[in-house]
Amino acid sequence: MQITQKQEGEVHIFSLNGRFDAHSAGNVENELNLVISKGEHNLLVDLDGVEYISSAGLRVLLAATKKLKKGKGEIKLCCLKPYVKEVFDIAGFTQIFKIYNTVEEATQSF
Amino acid sequence: MWEVLGLIVAGLGLFFVGVKMISENAKQMASRRLRMLVARWTQSQLLASLGGALSGFVTQSTSAATFIVAGLTSSGLMTVRKALPIIIWANAGCSILVLLAVLDIKYAVMLLLGVAGISFAFSKSVKYRYAVGILLGIGLLFYGLQMIRSGASPLAEVSWLQSFLYRIKGSYVLAFIVGLLLTFVSQTAIGIVIVAITMTEAGLFSVDQTIMLIYGAHVGSSLTTWFLGSGLKGTSRQLVVLQVLFNIVGVILFVSLFYLEVLGHVPLVKKLVSMITLELEQQMAYVVLIFNFGIPLVLSFFLDPLHRLLVKISPPTQEEDLSKLQFLHDQALNDPETAMDLIEKEQLRLVKRLPGYLESIRVEKTGEESPPYETVHNASTVVATEIQSFSIDLVDKNLSHRTSERLLNLQNRHSLIVSIEDNVYQLVRTIDQTDCSARPQELIHNVVEGLHTILLTTVDAMESPEEYNIDLLISITEDRGDLMERIRKMYLTSERGLEVADKSTLLYLTNLYERIVWLIRRWATLLKSAHRLNQKDKQ
Numbered sequence: 001m002q003i004t005q006k007q008e009g010e011v012h013i014f015s016l017n018g019r020f021d022a023h024s025a026g027n028v029e030n031e032l033n034l035v036i037s038k039g040e041h042n043l044l045v046d047l048d049g050v051e052y053i054s055s056a057g058l059r060v061l062l063a064a065t066k067k068l069k070k071g072k073g074e075i076k077l078c079c080l081k082p083y084v085k086e087v088f089d090i091a092g093f094t095q096i097f098k099i100y101n102t103v104e105e106a107t108q109s110f
Numbered sequence: 111m112w113e114v115l116g117l118i119v120a121g122l123g124l125f126f127v128g129v130k131m132i133s134e135n136a137k138q139m140a141s142r143r144l145r146m147l148v149a150r151w152t153q154s155q156l157l158a159s160l161g162g163a164l165s166g167f168v169t170q171s172t173s174a175a176t177f178i179v180a181g182l183t184s185s186g187l188m189t190v191r192k193a194l195p196i197i198i199w200a201n202a203g204c205s206i207l208v209l210l211a212v213l214d215i216k217y218a219v220m221l222l223l224g225v226a227g228i229s230f231a232f233s234k235s236v237k238y239r240y241a242v243g244i245l246l247g248i249g250l251l252f253y254g255l256q257m258i259r260s261g262a263s264p265l266a267e268v269s270w271l272q273s274f275l276y277r278i279k280g281s282y283v284l285a286f287i288v289g290l291l292l293t294f295v296s297q298t299a300i301g302i303v304i305v306a307i308t309m310t311e312a313g314l315f316s317v318d319q320t321i322m323l324i325y326g327a328h329v330g331s332s333l334t335t336w337f338l339g340s341g342l343k344g345t346s347r348q349l350v351v352l353q354v355l356f357n358i359v360g361v362i363l364f365v366s367l368f369y370l371e372v373l374g375h376v377p378l379v380k381k382l383v384s385m386i387t388l389e390l391e392q393q394m395a396y397v398v399l400i401f402n403f404g405i406p407l408v409l410s411f412f413l414d415p416l417h418r419l420l421v422k423i424s425p426p427t428q429e430e431d432l433s434k435l436q437f438l439h440d441q442a443l444n445d446p447e448t449a450m451d452l453i454e455k456e457q458l459r460l461v462k463r464l465p466g467y468l469e470s471i472r473v474e475k476t477g478e479e480s481p482p483y484e485t486v487h488n489a490s491t492v493v494a495t496e497i498q499s500f501s502i503d504l505v506d507k508n509l510s511h512r513t514s515e516r517l518l519n520l521q522n523r524h525s526l527i528v529s530i531e532d533n534v535y536q537l538v539r540t541i542d543q544t545d546c547s548a549r550p551q552e553l554i555h556n557v558v559e560g561l562h563t564i565l566l567t568t569v570d571a572m573e574s575p576e577e578y579n580i581d582l583l584i585s586i587t588e589d590r591g592d593l594m595e596r597i598r599k600m601y602l603t604s605e606r607g608l609e610v611a612d613k614s615t616l617l618y619l620t621n622l623y624e625r626i627v628w629l630i631r632r633w634a635t636l637l638k639s640a641h642r643l644n645q646k647d648k649q
Contacts, residue, residue: 021474054474055562062567062582069578083552089593090560092586092627 002049003031011107012040017049020057028057032064041073042110046103048079053087065096074098078106117261121254125338128251132181135243152192159410162196166203172299173335174251175200176353180339180346181247190348191417197352198406205402216256223249282372285319286365289326290333299331307394318372320394321380325361325368328401332357344427348420360405428481432463432489438500446513449504453520456497460490460527461572465565467534468558471541483542487535494528512647519640526633530626534565537622544615550608553601553616557623568630571637580638587631594620 001024002017012035018024035043045061047053065075078100080088088094100106152158165175179196182188226246233239289306293299306315306323315323332354339350364379371378383396409416436459437452467487469480480486501521509517541554564586571579598620602613 053559054472055559055566056474058559058563059566062563066578066582083556086553086597087556087559089590089597090556090623091563092560092588092590093563095585095588096582 001027003028005031005035008107011042011044011110013044013046013103013107015046015049019052020047020050020060021052021054022056025054025056025060029060029063032060033067036064036067036071036073039071041068041071043068043073043075044103044106044110045075045077046079046106047077047081047084050084051081053084055091058087058091058093061093061097074110076100076106076109078103114261117257121257121261124250124254124257126254128247128249128254131247131250132178132244135240135247152188152196155195155410155413158192159195159199159406162199163203165196166200167206172197172201172204172331172353173338174248175204176335176349177251177338178248180342180349183349184346190345190420191413193349194352194413194417195406195410197349198356198409201353201356201402202399202406205398219249219252219256223253280316280319282318282322282368285315285322286326286329289323289328290330293327293330294333294337299327302327302330303394303398307391317380317390317393318368321368321397322365324394324397324401325365328357329361344424344430347424351420351423352416356405356409360401363405364401429485429489432481432486433492435493435496438496443500443503443507446504446507446509446517449500450513450516450520453497453501453504453524456493457520457524457527458569458572460493460497460531462569463490464531464534465562465569467538468562468565471538472558472562473555474559483535483538487531490531494524494531497524498528512643516640516643519636519643523633523636523640526629526636530629530633533622533626533629534561537561537619537626540615540619540622550601550612550616553597554619557619561623561626564627564630568634571634575637575641577638577641580634580641583634584631584638587627587634589631590627591624594624 001019004015004017006013006015014028014031014035016028020028032043043064050057061075061077068075076098077088079102080099085094085099088097088099098106098109100109151161162175165178166172176197179188179193179200183190183193222245226242226249229242230239230246233242289302293302303324306320306327335350335353339347342350367378368380370376371380379397379400382400383393386396387393435456437455438449439452442449442452463486466480467483469475470483501517501524504517541558544554564583567579567583567586571583598617601616602608608616
């Protein structure tokens with residue numbers, strides 16, 4: 001999985017590209033933890049390039065949101081493909097994550 | 111010939127049904143109280159040995175005694191170690207019949223079948239029905255053995271067999287093989303031994319040949335037990351191995367003594383029985399008794415090493431290992447608060463197994479080898495029943511209001527875990543057995559990954575029951591009736607081109623999924639109440 005990161009104002013944006021599964025989950029988790037440990041509070045994960053997500057991927061996002069909650073931070077998601085959105089719906093993750101259609105919309109919401 | 115074959119096949123069928131009925135009904139009846147009663151009885155080796163001898167005498171079949179006890183051990187009513195004296199002394203009990211010549215239990219079996227059958231058909235009490243089911247199983251088992259015997263008995267009167275027996279006169283090895291084969295075919299060592307003694311009296315066999323035929327019959331009995339027990343695994347098979355070892359080791363020992371006596375002229379078994387009586391028939395009966403009492407007597411001093419050997423030969427199955435309780439024990443009942451902590455630990459073990467059910471149907475493999483879901487389901491059902499019985503016993507204790515409240519919460523959570531487990535099992539089984547077209551597979555995959563995530567979050571909430579973890583679980587399990595309805599409609603519209611069977615499978619699976627999520631939410635809500643109660647106590 002390809003992970004690119006950029007900073008837009010106070011928002012740290014992660015753009016993921018590829019399969020978000022058990023193979024790639026560890027890498028994404030490490031990158032997210034690194035940014036959270038540096039004190040970043042507002043994280044946005046752009047899932048536009050993700051064509052597949054498994055429970056391992058979902059759990060990484062869940063762990064990140066737990067960590068951010070302790071520091072009063074927040075993680076938001078955007079650009080979910082219909083297939084990925086369906087997994088989020090079924091897993092009940094749409095109840096705990098704020099999900100936006102575009103990066104701009106999500107960035108402005110922080 | 112067809113009648114002989116028909117009787118043997120039908121007898122085998124009834125025998126196996128009987129074995130299954132004993133085991134299944136004993137499992138249902140195996141309440142903790144009954145288990146404690148049997149455990150107390152088998153605590154004393156002397157009582158267990160006497161019980162074994164009695165069961166061998168009454169059943170007239172070491173195979174039958176072995177399979178009845180195997181049924182009791184597999185249902186948890188008795189441990190294999192405690193069953194060892196029962197099995198070895200059943201051989202002794204069984205051999206007494208040779209001395210008594212013939213005791214026909216045919217009518218007793220018919221009576222048992224009739225009474226048990228009628229009671230089984232008309233009994234309304236569930237507990238009583240299980241007990242009657244065991245009796246009916248025992249009746250069928252014996253009736254089956256009798257059918258095999260009556261099917262095989264004409265073989266002994268066949269003229270070519272008699273002329274064959276005459277031809278082997280003088281050969282010890284052939285007499286041994288004849289005893290072995292006839293017992294294997296007729297399923298009754300004792301029956302063959304009695305016939306052989308009769309033939310010795312008639313001059314068909316020499317005394318030495320009859321002794322070898324008796325030993326051969328014991329090996330044949332082992333082959334029979336081995337054959338009938340081929341379907342058993344794990345600890346139940348240990349008893350079959352024991353019965354086989356009993357005869358094989360005994361025969362090796364006694365045949366060695368036989369040759370030492372015949373060829374080396376050392377006075378041993380033959381000399382001993384000739385000193386007891388001059389009657390040929392009785393001498394042969396004493397050979398049988400010395401064999402079947404001597405071996406148990408020796409083995410009684412080596413039961414622990416024998417048990418270790420049996421465990422090595424036939425270790426417990428994965429299902430048996432998973433069925434064992436890890437934390438609950440009877441002494442814990444004396445301290446209700448500790449007992450409830452232990453119940454929670456056992457419940458956590460059950461909950462932790464749930465994500466593993468999905469491993470067999472997930473596209474993505476974790477790399478960890480999960481046991482087959484059928485195995486885990488069967489084992490979890492056993493553990494869940496044990497927890498249930500334990501918590502019911504706890505109700506009988508004099509509990510404070512606060513403790514009762516905690517116990518009630520725990521029992522309700524337990525019922526929910528049992529329902530969740532069963533529904534997850536149904537869902538996995540359905541998906542595993544369904545070969546849907548490509549499109550619904552996509553939805554099935556999403557359901558599986560979604561559920562896997564929820565189950566892992568459930569484990570988190572139970573392992574660390576902090577407010578945040580429980581609230582998270584409650585949030586992700588919010589009512590999703592509308593959502594699932596929308597997804598269902600999306601997949602079920604005719605444009606998707608789903609087969610009718612695929613549509614009904616999808617409906618069933620999505621309903622199951624909704625039910626599981628609903629049950630988990632109810633469980634999480636109860637966990638939250640328990641957590642608050644706990645917090646209040648700490649304050």
